[in-house]
Structures are given as C-alpha cells and as structure tokens.
Amino acid sequence: MNLRDLRYLLAVAEHEHFGRAAEACGVSQPTLSVQLRKLEELLGVTLFERGSKTVAATAACKLLIGHARVAVAEVDAMLAVARSLHDPLAGRFRLGIIPTLAPYLLPLIFAPLREALPALEVEPWEDQTSVLLKRLRAHELDAALLATEVDGPDLASKPLFAEPFLAALPPEHPLAERAVVAEADLAPDILVLAEGHCLRDQALEACGRSGALGSTLRAASLSTLLNMVAAGYGTTLLPGLAAGAAQDAGIVLRPLAAQAGRTVRVAWRVSFPRRAALDAVGEVIAARLRGFAEGAAAGTI
Amino acid sequence: MNLRDLRYLLAVAEHEHFGRAAEACGVSQPTLSVQLRKLEELLGVTLFERGSKTVAATAACKLLIGHARVAVAEVDAMLAVARSLHDPLAGRFRLGIIPTLAPYLLPLIFAPLREALPALEVEPWEDQTSVLLKRLRAHELDAALLATEVDGPDLASKPLFAEPFLAALPPEHPLAERAVVAEADLAPDILVLAEGHCLRDQALEACGRSGALGSTLRAASLSTLLNMVAAGYGTTLLPGLAAGAAQDAGIVLRPLAAQAGRTVRVAWRVSFPRRAALDAVGEVIAARLRGFAEGAAAGTI
DNA sequence: CCAACCTGATAGGTGTCATCTATAATGGCA
DNA sequence: TGCCATTATAGATGACACCTATCAGGTTGG
Numbered sequence A, B: 001m002n003l004r005d006l007r008y009l010l011a012v013a014e015h016e017h018f019g020r021a022a023e024a025c026g027v028s029q030p031t032l033s034v035q036l037r038k039l040e041e042l043l044g045v046t047l048f049e050r051g052s053k054t055v056a057a058t059a060a061c062k063l064l065i066g067h068a069r070v071a072v073a074e075v076d077a078m079l080a081v082a083r084s085l086h087d088p089l090a091g092r093f094r095l096g097i098i099p100t101l102a103p104y105l106l107p108l109i110f111a112p113l114r115e116a117l118p119a120l121e122v123e124p125w126e127d128q129t130s131v132l133l134k135r136l137r138a139h140e141l142d143a144a145l146l147a148t149e150v151d152g153p154d155l156a157s158k159p160l161f162a163e164p165f166l167a168a169l170p171p172e173h174p175l176a177e178r179a180v181v182a183e184a185d186l187a188p189d190i191l192v193l194a195e196g197h198c199l200r201d202q203a204l205e206a207c208g209r210s211g212a213l214g215s216t217l218r219a220a221s222l223s224t225l226l227n228m229v230a231a232g233y234g235t236t237l238l239p240g241l242a243a244g245a246a247q248d249a250g251i252v253l254r255p256l257a258a259q260a261g262r263t264v265r266v267a268w269r270v271s272f273p274r275r276a277a278l279d280a281v282g283e284v285i286a287a288r289l290r291g292f293a294e295g296a297a298a299g300t301i
Numbered sequence C: 001c002c003a004a005c006c007t008g009a010t011a012g013g014t015g016t017c018a019t020c021t022a023t024a025a026t027g028g029c030a
Numbered sequence D: 001t002g003c004c005a006t007t008a009t010a011g012a013t014g015a016c017a018c019c020t021a022t023c024a025g026g027t028t029g030g
Helices: A003-015 A018-025 A029-043 A059-085 A102-116 A129-137 A183-189 A198-206 A222-230 A240-248 A275-289 A292-297 B003-015 B018-025 B029-043 B059-085 B102-116 B129-137 B183-189 B198-206 B222-230 B240-248 B275-289 B292-297
Strands: A048-050 A055-057 A091-097 A120-126 A143-146 A155-169 A236-239 A252-255 A261-269 B048-050 B055-057 B091-097 B120-126 B143-146 B155-169 B236-239 B252-255 B261-269
Touching: A003 A018, A003 A029, A003 A059, A018 A029, A029 B059, A055 A059, A059 B029, A059 B059, A059 B091, A091 A102, A091 A129, A091 A275, A091 B059, A102 A120, A102 A240, A102 A275, A120 A275, A129 A143, A129 A155, A129 A261, A143 A275, A155 A198, A155 A222, A155 A240, A155 A275, A155 A292, A183 A236, A198 A236, A198 A261, A222 A236, A222 A240, A236 A240, A240 A252, A261 A275, B003 B018, B003 B029, B003 B059, B018 B029, B055 B059, B091 B102, B091 B129, B091 B275, B102 B120, B102 B240, B102 B275, B120 B275, B129 B143, B129 B155, B129 B261, B143 B275, B155 B198, B155 B222, B155 B240, B155 B275, B155 B292, B183 B236, B198 B236, B198 B261, B222 B236, B222 B240, B236 B240, B240 B252, B261 B275
Parallel strands: A091 A120, A091 A143, B091 B120, B091 B143
Antiparallel strands: A048 A055, A143 A261, A155 A236, A155 A252, A155 A261, B048 B055, B143 B261, B155 B236, B155 B252, B155 B261
16 A cells, blocks of 8 residues: 555545546546555455546545545655754754863853854763763764764764863962973872863873872862862863863963873764764864964963 | 655664564565665655664654654554455445335334344435435435336336235225225325325326326325324325234225235445445345235235 | 674666556436 | 546556665674
8 A cells, every 4th residue: 555545545535536636646537546446456445436427435435534634644744844854954962071171161162053053952961981982872962072082983083173281280389480381290299080081091191190199189070170279289280171260260370381282072973864963063163162272372361 | 655665664763673674574675775765865864873783763763753653553544444344234324215115114124134234234214205316316325215216327226025005994984895995996085195205196196096186185194194094084095014004093904906006126326336235235125025015915914 | 813794785687566648438418 | 419528448668666696894703
C-alpha cells in the first residue's frame, strides 16, 4: 500500500468523481481508476459504487476513510516539520564547556551568538574534559569547547583561539614586583586545581613540575583557587580570560616570560550532521576572541 | 514519499542498526540504506548519524518519528478494519419495505435472518414504493422489498415470493356466505388505501375498477383499513400475510376466484457491491415464505 | 601490527508497477 | 439514433525499489 493510494482514495471520496479527483491529484483518470481498483483488491473491500453518473462511497469506505485521513494528515504534518527543520542554523545546540573556561567565556559570547544565530538555542553544559567527551560520544552534546586535542577517529576538533596564561600572585608576593614572571619561578608555591581539570596538568607542565605534588593544596574550582591566591596561600597560572575576576579579587597578574598558554578548541563527532551550525558557532566565538591573545600576552588587559 | 519508507525509518530508529532493521523489514541492507538516504534527501533533514559502530537518531528525526509512528499505526488500523470488513455478510444492511408488507412480514423473517446471518444488522425502513426507490437510488438503502417491478438501468429486482390477495369482508356482508369470492364482486363497496400505496392500485385493478373512485373512503394504513372493514364500511382486498391481523379484527376472509395476488420482490442498485448479503437476505425471506402462496390460496391459513 | 570482522555505502542489473495516451463500453439525453 | 459524459481497458514506457556483489572505514584479537 502506498500513501499515494490513500490520497487518491480521499480525493475520489471528496469529489465523488474520478475525473475531477484525478485532476486534483495531478494524474490521469485511468491512473486513478486502476490504482483505486487495486486498492480495493488489496483491502478486499469495495470502496466505491460506480453508477453511470454517480460515484458513491460505500459504508466500508466511510469507515476506512477516517483512518486514511488521519494517516495522510500525519504525513503532511511530518513534511511540514521537516521543512521547518531544514535550517541547520536553527534548533537546540548543546555545547559542552570546561569549567575553567565557561564562567569567563560565556558572558563574552552569549550576546554575539544570539545576534549572529538568533534561531540557534545554544545550551551550555559545564563539565570536565573527560565527561564532556563521554557525553559528546553519547550524542548528549553536539559539540564541546576544550583546551586539549581530542583523539579517536570518531571525533574531530579545530582551534578557536589562543588563551595565554598569566602569573597570578598575592600582592605581597616577591614576584609581584617583577614586570614579567618566568614560569619556573612559580613552581615552588604553585596552587592547582583538583585532578581532572586540564588546567591543572597544563599549569604544572608549564612551570616544570612533575605530577607528584605531595601535599600541595588543590582547589575544586578556579574561583576557589583565586580566593586562595588572594589569601596568600601561594601562586597559580591563570587563563587569560579569568584575568578580570582575578583582579577583582585583588590578585596581581603578570605576563609570563615564555608566554605559556592554552588553545581553546571546539570538538565534535565527525558524523555530526549539522556542520553549518558547528562552524557558525565556532566562527562567532573565534571572532569575539580575535586579538585577545596579543592583548593578554602584552599585559594590556 | 512512501509508507514503506516510514516503516524503514521506524525500524532503523528502533533497532539502531541498518542490518537488523533491514531484516525486520524483510529487505536487504543496501535497500534500506538507499531508501533511507532518499528519505533524508526528500525531507531535507539528516535522520541518522552513522557512526562506525552506532546509528543514532538525530534530534530532527525524533521530532519526525512521532508523526511517522501515528501515520503507520493509522494505516495498520485501516488494514485491520478492512480485514474485518471482508465478510460481505456482516455489517449494516438497510432494507426498505413497503407499509402494506412490513408489519406482517417482519415478524416472520426477523428470527430466521438473525439465525442465518448473525453478523448482518438488518435495519428496516418502512415507506411507500416511490420513497423507497428514491432512497435506494440515493444510497440511503441497500435494498428494498416491493410489490412492483422496478425500471431504469440502475436498478434490478427479483421475485421472492407470491402473496395471494384475499377478500376481506365484514361478518354480516352477503359475500361472507360464499366459500370463494369473485374479485369483481368486491368492486361496489371496496375500500382502498390512500394514494401512493401500490396495494391501492393493485386492489382496484384486480376488482376491475378504474382509478376514478369519486368519494370512496381512503385509509392511510392497512391497519386502519381493516378497522373500517370490520366496522362494516365496506370490503377490501387483503394481502395474504395480513390474514392473521384481519381475523383478529373479526373480519371474514375468503379466497378469490381468480386468485389475484401480488409478487413481493427485492430491488437493489445494479452497482450495489454486497451481492452476497443481498442474495442471502433474499434467500432467507423466500425460504421462510416458501409454500405460503399455496396455503393461503387454498384458504388454509 | 596486521588480518579478520562488522557495518554501512556504492554500483550495476532487473523486474515490477505507476503512469501515460488512445480507445472501448456504458448509460443519459436530446 | 447519435452525441456527450463518465469510467474501464489496453499497450507502451519510464521510474524505481530491490537484489547481489563489492567497497570502505573502523574495531578487535592474535
């Protein structure tokens, strides 16, 4: 059975005339006659009584037509929905973001995203890299903003912008008097985030310390870490976008000698079909952050 | 778009696996792949994300699947209804019956009809011949029991049984003393039904009177007519099946010399598709009335 | 690290079938 | 009785759903 046949059925029932029904369906009258007869044979039911001048739906036909009408209407509704879904730049876009980035990046990009992609409902999801990757692979996210490369043939990524690190120091810290701080000088009393945060590994690597930290304090969030630095517990390496929050906390920021930093990337499943939305979101973010690295590295924040 | 495609869509969404979905649909995997890709092109929407090991429905697909499910379910329901309608001996059967027949025939045939055709809901409709024919042609009746032939190429009929007329006389009427009454003897004081009843014309013809009756009384129903005869207003020609009612009213019945009578026929549209039901109903009625004519004509009622 | 697998995509061939035009059959009507 | 309207039939044709065979990519296990 074919949907077309149901449309023919409804047309003949409505017009009570094969010729006009055929015209309404855009086919020839013989086509309609043949197809309708086939439908009758398939159903095992006489659908229409053909008189010399009249075509009348049988009682059986009237029973069946109700179902046919609903079925055709549903398919039409489906086509309509599909048409409204044509635009890849519309609909929900679930974007994972790592915790050391989300609070500082989101305020910057929300407005540009809404302006550039008004039909796209960007839904942020904050979690650590490994969780984001898991959710991304599970189709629970459409893309993720990370500070690491991704591996595996099912995922791909591209860099959006470079984010320099800054030395974050308590005001009374000896290093605060220097204009530029060498990464290695931070090593002795550096504070880092809890395990799982990519920033933790990157900070340790930048200042040349191994992973074995002993009793070093570990903060659960970048906000907590800043509070600890401000309280004089030690120093840290801060992502450039968090500079504003650090200064508000009374922390002294200094550019780094070797210009350590991280690259924020957008990652996605290679099979993800809405590449247009993906690229558009990436471009909006990259455009918003363009020139950020130079300014931050030069200390002109 | 084809219903088949919707079934494929639902199968893949359910199994999340092209091979197994194809098996469930009874087609090869390439067929399913090709058809689904075509559906995606038709809808302009990517329905599934194909990973190396996974097939996941996109958000758009989930929106569309709801409609597809309803449409397919409706079509299946339609097929189920059609199957249950296969039996032509089932369902409503609207049977027109003329007023001079209905009250006397229906009590005889209801039980046999119910026994022989339990799935057939016979729905009687009582009206005069012309009205019945109009309703029959308008598809408001499936068949009609008449005492006349039908004409026109759109209608057909066949005789079911012969119904002799009887002379109906007041007990004190002179003719009541005869064993057999000649039709012409009833003419002087015959009472007939109102115009439009076929029995009126047949009674008048049988007793040799012209249509011009002058001030002759006319009854609206056979029941009224019997009351009038019983009250001594005159005589009448009575259809055999009404004999019981007449005797209950205290009327004297006599066989007719020329054995005037009428033939009850079933009429239908030649295009009426449920010939099986029609023939079955006719046969039940004919069987029930078989032998009636001889008994009635012989006065052994 | 490579071979065997699993899975979906692609290619070429084939048969079915929806569709067309042309024409017949039927009945109504003047 | 011939003309109009309507549906049914016939034969031809093109589209397309389907198949088998094969490819391509990714995973897995020895």
